Amino acid sequence: MATFLVASSGSDPTGPRELTSDQAGRLAATRFLNYQAGGRAVTINVPGTDGGLTITGSLDYRGKIGYGAVRGTGRDTSSDGLIQWTATTVFVHPMANTPAKAPARPPGSGWYRRPLQRQGSSLDSSLAIALKLGSDRPDNAELLPQNGAAWVGQDRLDGHRVDIMTGPSAGPSARATSGPAGDVRYWIGSDGTMYRVRAGVASAPEPVVIDFDTQKYVPVRPVPGATPTR
Incomplete structure (x- = not known):
């Protein structure tokens, strides 16, 4: 069973309830649809x-590579700048005045490289979770309910009517927030499109929230030394 993830809503859920066959099919396909799309624009709140x-x-x-601008919220600017990451490596480029959007072509120098931490960092856990939201094949819809997946409720995000579904644990960096199936929630449209994911992480008191299509998607150009997996 492939690793699964999810997110939270302001609406009052009426579940959890057992997934219908249609809901299970959409949940099983949602990560594959991200892969088919090639890439998605995101905002990750860590x-x-x-x-x-x-x-x-x-x-x-x-x-299997991410890239963006990092800005602190309710903290100093010491972590602000640009960031690019793979499943194993994080590249950071500190900036005094970080732009709202990362430049389409990353700077050719000024990057610092470090391993992606598997535990103890809410940032790195969030980066890893975001990358896992794409898969080169659908998950098994019949196995999802057996692994704790359920329907929680409905919501509307940016004009899209979505179903909120819980999924199995996001892996060792995830923290159960309301039971075995409660640490990940997906906001999924009628065609299986993923619009939001919320996942608890062991190193943070609140869950990470990942929103999709928050701006126009810009293809990722690897920084010098980054090796994306094709």
């Missing part, structure tokens, strides 16, 4: 005890 971080950028689900 929680933290000393204030959060907001990453605005793009995820290339075929290349």
Whole structure:
């Protein structure tokens, strides 16, 4: 069973209830649709005890690489700048005046490279979760209910009517927030499009929230030294 993830809403849920066959099919296909699309524009809101971080950028689900601008929320600007990441490596480019959107062509120098931390960092856990929201094949719809997936309620995001569904654990960096199936929620449209994901992470008191299509998608150009997976 492939790793699964999800997010939270302001609407009052009426579930949880067992998934219908249509809902299970959409949940099973949603990560594959991200992969088929090639990439998605995202805003990742990363929680933290000393204030959060907001990453605005793009995820290339075929290349398995993300890129964006990082800005602190309720904290100092020491973490502001540009960021690019793969499943194993994080590249950061500090900036005194970070733009609202990352430049389409990353700077050719000034990058610092480090391994992506598997535990203890809400930022790195959020980056890893975001990359896992694309898959080169659909999940098994019949197995989803057996692994804790359920329908929670409905919502409307940017004019889209969506179903909110819980999914199985997001892996070792995820933290159960309301039971085994409660640490990940997906906001999914009638055609299976993923619009939001919320996932608890072990290193933060609040969940990470990932919103899709928050701006125009810009193809990701690897920084010098980054090796995307094709």
